[in-house]
Amino acid sequence: NAGVMQNPRHLVRRRGQEARLRCSPMKGHSHVYWYRQLPEEGLKFMVYLQKENIIDESGMPKERFSAEFPKEGPSILRIQQVVRGDSAAYFCASSPRGSEAFFGQGTRLTVV
Amino acid sequence: AQSVTQLGSHVSVSEGALVLLRCNYSSSVPPYLFWYVQYPNQGLQLLLKYTSAATLVKGINGFEAEFKKSETSFHLTKPSAHMSDAAEYFCAVRGGAGGTSYGKLTFGQGTILTVHP
Numbered sequence: 001n002a003g004v005m006q007n008p009r010h011l012v013r014r015r016g017q018e019a020r021l022r023c024s025p026m027k028g029h030s031h032v033y034w035y036r037q038l039p040e041e042g043l044k045f046m047v048y049l050q051k052e053n054i055i056d057e058s059g060m061p062k063e064r065f066s067a068e069f070p071k072e073g074p075s076i077l078r079i080q081q082v083v084r085g086d087s088a089a090y091f092c093a094s095s096p097r098g099s100e101a102f103f104g105q106g107t108r109l110t111v112v
Numbered sequence: 113a114q115s116v117t118q119l120g121s122h123v124s125v126s127e128g129a130l131v132l133l134r135c136n137y138s139s140s141v142p143p144y145l146f147w148y149v150q151y152p153n154q155g156l157q158l159l160l161k162y163t164s165a166a167t168l169v170k171g172i173n174g175f176e177a178e179f180k181k182s183e184t185s186f187h188l189t190k191p192s193a194h195m196s197d198a199a200e201y202f203c204a205v206r207g208g209a210g211g212t213s214y215g216k217l218t219f220g221q222g223t224i225l226t227v228h229p
Contacts, residue, residue, distance in 0.1 A: 004155075033217070035217075035219075041222075042219040042222045043156075045216050045218065048215060048216055100146065100158055101215065101217065103148075103155040103157075104155050105155040106155050108153075
């Protein structure tokens with residue numbers, strides 16, 4: 001059973017471009033969480049999704065950020081018109097209901 | 113609302129010495145508490161978790177943590193540090209059962225552990 005797969009591992013975007021981060025949860029996991037880790041800081045919750053539903057997006061910036069977890073395929077975190085302050089490591093975690101989350105290796109986004 | 117405070121952003125110990133990483137939490141519901149370890153440029157690996165069973169929790173790599181409700185603490189310890197323990201450690205609290213916060217983790221700021229030969 002493969003772990004949580006995130007791709008790409010590293011992503012470089014110019015200011016104003018779009019960034020798409022993908023997360024394939026572990027087999028059998030229907031809950032996905034996205035976290036952001038800014039330099040020298042801990043992880044901050046962004047969004048919690050189940051298949052085709054956003055359950056809690058209280059940590060998502062109001063503009064430019066969106067997330068989805070379609071019926072088929074990976075979960076996608078999308079950042080439009082990236083700015084330098086979006087440079088961070090973005091982690092996805094998945095879990096079955098009622099258990100601990102397993103984390104992916106992260107996507108390190110650099111905005112130049 | 114929940115929060116986690118890790119006391120000390122950097123801890124340095126000698127190889128073979130006791131490791132003590134401090135974590136205090138605040139939670140309006142009985143908490144589920146976790147310690148994770150992160151090696152450079154890697155994801156987070158679960159060390160151990162407290163889920164309201166035994167207050168002394170044993171984890172991987174010789175780590176353990178004790179839940180003390182009266183002190184709202186969940187400190188991580190290891191009797192003898194190894195060089196391979198050098199990493200960043202995060203304490204986290206999870207939302208209670210039910211509601212939209214279930215499963216969402218709130219992390220502390222992290223503690224970087226350095227182990228000297």
